[in-house]
Amino acid sequence: MNDPLFEVEHLSLAYPGRRGQRLAPILKDVSFTVERGNALTLVGPSGSGKSSLLRCLNRLEEPTAGTVRFDGRDIQALDPRRLRRGAALVMQTPVVFEGTVRDNLRLRPADVDGDLSEARLGQALVDVGLEGELLDRDAATLSGGEKQRVTIARALLGDPRALLLDEPTSALDPPNAALVVETVSRLREARGLSIVAVTHQPELVRRLGGMLLYLVKGEIQAYERVGDLDTRLQAFLAGERAAGVADVS
Amino acid sequence: MSAGVIDLSLWQLALALLLVAAVAIVSIRQALGLERDLLLGSIRTIVQLYGVGLILAAVFAVARWYWVVLILVVMTGVATHAAVSRLPKPIPGAYGIAAVSLFVSTGATLAYVIGVVVQVRPWYEPQYIIPIAGMILGSSMTSAALAGDRLQGELRVRAAEVETRLALGFSGREAVQPLMRSALRAAMIPVVNGMMTVGLVQLPGMMTGQILAGSSPLLAIRYQIVVVFMQAAATALASLFFIRLIVDRYLTPAHQLRRYLL
Numbered sequence: 314m315n316d317p318l319f320e321v322e323h324l325s326l327a328y329p330g331r332r333g334q335r336l337a338p339i340l341k342d343v344s345f346t347v348e349r350g351n352a353l354t355l356v357g358p359s360g361s362g363k364s365s366l367l368r369c370l371n372r373l374e375e376p377t378a379g380t381v382r383f384d385g386r387d388i389q390a391l392d393p394r395r396l397r398r399g400a401a402l403v404m405q406t407p408v409v410f411e412g413t414v415r416d417n418l419r420l421r422p423a424d425v426d427g428d429l430s431e432a433r434l435g436q437a438l439v440d441v442g443l444e445g446e447l448l449d450r451d452a453a454t455l456s457g458g459e460k461q462r463v464t465i466a467r468a469l470l471g472d473p474r475a476l477l478l479d480e481p482t483s484a485l486d487p488p489n490a491a492l493v494v495e496t497v498s499r500l501r502e503a504r505g506l507s508i509v510a511v512t513h514q515p516e517l518v519r520r521l522g523g524m525l526l527y528l529v530k531g532e533i534q535a536y537e538r539v540g541d542l543d544t545r546l547q548a549f550l551a552g553e554r555a556a557g558v559a560d561v562s
Numbered sequence: 563m564s565a566g567v568i569d570l571s572l573w574q575l576a577l578a579l580l581l582v583a584a585v586a587i588v589s590i591r592q593a594l595g596l597e598r599d600l601l602l603g604s605i606r607t608i609v610q611l612y613g614v615g616l617i618l619a620a621v622f623a624v625a626r627w628y629w630v631v632l633i634l635v636v637m638t639g640v641a642t643h644a645a646v647s648r649l650p651k652p653i654p655g656a657y658g659i660a661a662v663s664l665f666v667s668t669g670a671t672l673a674y675v676i677g678v679v680v681q682v683r684p685w686y687e688p689q690y691i692i693p694i695a696g697m698i699l700g701s702s703m704t705s706a707a708l709a710g711d712r713l714q715g716e717l718r719v720r721a722a723e724v725e726t727r728l729a730l731g732f733s734g735r736e737a738v739q740p741l742m743r744s745a746l747r748a749a750m751i752p753v754v755n756g757m758m759t760v761g762l763v764q765l766p767g768m769m770t771g772q773i774l775a776g777s778s779p780l781l782a783i784r785y786q787i788v789v790v791f792m793q794a795a796a797t798a799l800a801s802l803f804f805i806r807l808i809v810d811r812y813l814t815p816a817h818q819l820r821r822y823l824l
């Protein structure tokens with residue numbers, strides 16, 4: 314049971330400010346691990362650094378201090394392109410490219426191969442609750458929620474070992490949010506996919522299980538097993554649900 | 563020079579100044595508030611052109627290669643500054659990048675036009691190399707500025723798209739490729755469009771000058787054709803080099819987008 318996919322140690326991140334200004338700290342001394350086939354949920358107020366933390370995991374962001382290990386290796390020693398195929402990030406605001414949904418699902422670097430058959434593309438859509446016929450649709454005409462699910466399907470088609478999800482259900486209505494939650498959880502169990510998700514949806518947190526990390530102003534406030542959250546975190550999650558607001562940031 | 567050129571006396575120049583007076587009257591009447599700038603602009607026009615004229619006259623008189631080279635260097639320096647100052651967002655190293663792009667695009671185009679096409683001998687004959695270099699530099703500068711402006715705009719608007727490609731495992735260069743293409747197109751389209759209407763709407767400046775100076779229109783158009791083509795080449799080269807070097811400032815070796823520069 315001690316088989317970490319991600320090991321993050323004393324991670325700090327600061328953005329270079331405008332000329333003459335000092336660095337703005339975003340993350341401060343963050344340490345945690347993500348077990349293989351397990352989940353980690355990131356929660357915290359808007360602007361607390363959740364998205365930035367995800368971006369450090371696939372090295373879209375360069376930490377100012379600390380180390381991130383992926384599959385036992387310091388990510389500094391990995392080709393970032395390979396790292397990013399292994400740890401697929403789905404951004405909060407979905408980006409679809411010109412062309413059909415099929416074009417979007419097939420989008421990948423030329424040197425990467427993999428099964429992109431019609432059957433698999435169609436199945437990928439069904440997995441995220443979309444119809445297979447959607448393949449021929451112009452991606453620009455999709456709704457926000459459909460785009461979000463297409464980007465999740467696109468990430469999964471790369472056969473990643475970890476999925477980094479930035480508020481994957483924020484643009485979805487409850488039934489579709491539940492469906493994506495279901496898909497992601499099923500994949501975690503079936504494929505041994507590790508999942509790091511920013512979300513405030515109590516259902517997703519509970520369904521994913523694993524660990525929960527509560528971030529405030531770039532610092533870890535709590536790092537606990539989802540099974541036995543302390544009352545403060547339960548209240549935090551309940552409050553998010555009661556207020557009916559997904560984190561907007 | 564042909565005997566057909568009418569000399570312009572200072573009196574005649576003073577008469578031309580009346581045209582500016584007409585502009586001033588419009589400005590005052592319509593309360594445009596442009597009088598001060600108009601005055602300054604008129605003075606600068608006279609002083610700058612006289613200054614350049616005196617320098618050129620001196621260089622033409624001595625016709626030494628090193629003076630010509632010095633003038634070309636100064637011209638490149640001014641063009642570099644102009645191209646950089648037209649970037650909407652300052653980036654580190656922009657001066658070096660602009661200088662290299664303008665030097666390479668101008669140098670290559672100029673060498674071909676002077677050495678191979680027109681076959682000026684000696685190559686530093688100021689009467690040819692200075693105006694030709696000026697036109698090439700002008701095109702290079704404009705297109706570099708245009709391409710840089712567009713690239714920065716594209717990067718700001720499409721940063722999420724770039725990072726989405728990076729997150730899918732594309733290299734930095736691959737991720738910005740569509741943005742580079744659109745910046746290059748923005749820089750080159752005016753030149754290509756200009757080729758469609760050249761001579762139909764207005765006569766290009768160089769051709770006008772040559773005809774005024776007594777050249778036959780048929781010789782003037784031959785030169786103008788060379789000028790149009792060389793400006794197209796300079797445009798393509800300058801914007802390509804500029805964009806390629808600039809875009810690298812926005813990318814790290816680890817295929818990251820430097821968002822803090824946007």
Ligand SMILES: Nc1ncnc2c1ncn2[C@@H]1O[C@H](COP(=O)(O)OP(=O)(O)O)[C@@H](O)[C@H]1O
Nearest residue numbers: 328339358359360361362363364365366562821
């Ligand atoms: N490109 C950037 N430049 C400067 N500051 C940034 C940049 N991106 C994010 N930040 C800051 O970093 C902090 C954390 O942002 P983020 O990771 O998006 O938080 P969250 O996802 O938890 O809302 C915020 O204060 C935000 O303003």
Ligand SMILES: [Mg+2]
Nearest residue numbers: 363364405562
């Ligand atoms: Mg966020």
